[in-house]
Amino acid sequence: MPPHAIQLPRNATGARFPAICAPLVGRTAQRLLDEVAVVAAKKPDILEWRVDFFEGIADTASMADLCGRIKAASGGIPLLVTRRSAREGGERIELTEAQVIALYAAVCRTGHVDLLDYEAGNAPAEVAEVREMTRAHRVQLLLSFHDFQSTPAVEAIADRFARAAQLGADIAKVAVMPRSMEDVLRLLEATQRASRELAIPVVSMSMGRLGAITRLCGWAFGSAMTFAIGESPSAPGQMAIEDVGAGLALLQKALRPDDL
Numbered sequence: 001m002p003p004h005a006i007q008l009p010r011n012a013t014g015a016r017f018p019a020i021c022a023p024l025v026g027r028t029a030q031r032l033l034d035e036v037a038v039v040a041a042k043k044p045d046i047l048e049w050r051v052d053f054f055e056g057i058a059d060t061a062s063m064a065d066l067c068g069r070i071k072a073a074s075g076g077i078p079l080l081v082t083r084r085s086a087r088e089g090g091e092r093i094e095l096t097e098a099q100v101i102a103l104y105a106a107v108c109r110t111g112h113v114d115l116l117d118y119e120a121g122n123a124p125a126e127v128a129e130v131r132e133m134t135r136a137h138r139v140q141l142l143l144s145f146h147d148f149q150s151t152p153a154v155e156a157i158a159d160r161f162a163r164a165a166q167l168g169a170d171i172a173k174v175a176v177m178p179r180s181m182e183d184v185l186r187l188l189e190a191t192q193r194a195s196r197e198l199a200i201p202v203v204s205m206s207m208g209r210l211g212a213i214t215r216l217c218g219w220a221f222g223s224a225m226t227f228a229i230g231e232s233p234s235a236p237g238q239m240a241i242e243d244v245g246a247g248l249a250l251l252q253k254a255l256r257p258d259d260l
């Protein structure tokens with residue numbers, strides 16, 4: 001196992017490299033819990049609740065309650081909670097940033113959330129507040145950057161990983177949009193560099209059709225997690241979890257994570 005595998009908490013069966021994370025995008029409680037049943041049966045390592053898709057996001061108490069229901073319905077699969085901002089490719093929501101942070105605090109307090117995604121591009125004071133709250137509740141903090149338009153230069157991508165680490169991330173994540181296969185190579189090169197230079201796991205993906213290959217081979221360049229569709233996608237280029245599992249197994253027959 002490479003040194004920077006994601007340590008899956010509590011009742012997880014053990015770290016896999018890369019971990020497979022399946023998003024949950026249901027808009028209502030009923031849709032979400034039906035989705036959990038279908039997706040959990042496909043045994044992802046992590047479930048990501050994309051709360052920006054959820055209609056009732058403003059009802060903090062119900063959101064906290066739902067974390068427990070997701071956890072129970074999934075049989076205890078580690079839960080990542082993510083509000084993706086519209087600025088970084090997520091759904092538009094009515095909450096202010098302070099209300100998002102209050103929601104994050106409430107879900108952390110439940111004890112059912114294992115990982116939290118927060119965008120590193122938020123104000124430093126907001127990032128620090130989320131950092132403190134996740135530490136207090138022993139929740140792993142994923143600090144993320146998304147560029148849905150383009151792929152920055154290798155240096156700039158590497159800087160984003162490094163910035164996340166500087167801000168106290170437990171895991172640094174970068175998702176970018178390629179316009180050419182050269183862009184895909186740039187993302188992989190920056191991922192490899194960051195995974196060797198930083199002391200924390202890094203996660204990356206190049207989105208869309210051109211970048212889909214990174215969801216299968218990103219681990220060979222150090223990416224510790226790949227997102228795959230359980231029932232519905234949350235970003236362009238994601239593939240079905242069965243296909244991702246098969247693709248990883250095929251590649252890992254020839255090249256093992258320990259070889260990296």
Ligand SMILES: O=C1C[C@@](O)(C(=O)O)C[C@@H](O)[C@@H]1O
Pocket residue numbers: 023048050082084117144146175205207227234235236238
């Ligand atoms: O940041 C990420 C990665 C992602 O954007 C992807 O491209 O797979 C999907 C999102 O749900 C997740 O929060």
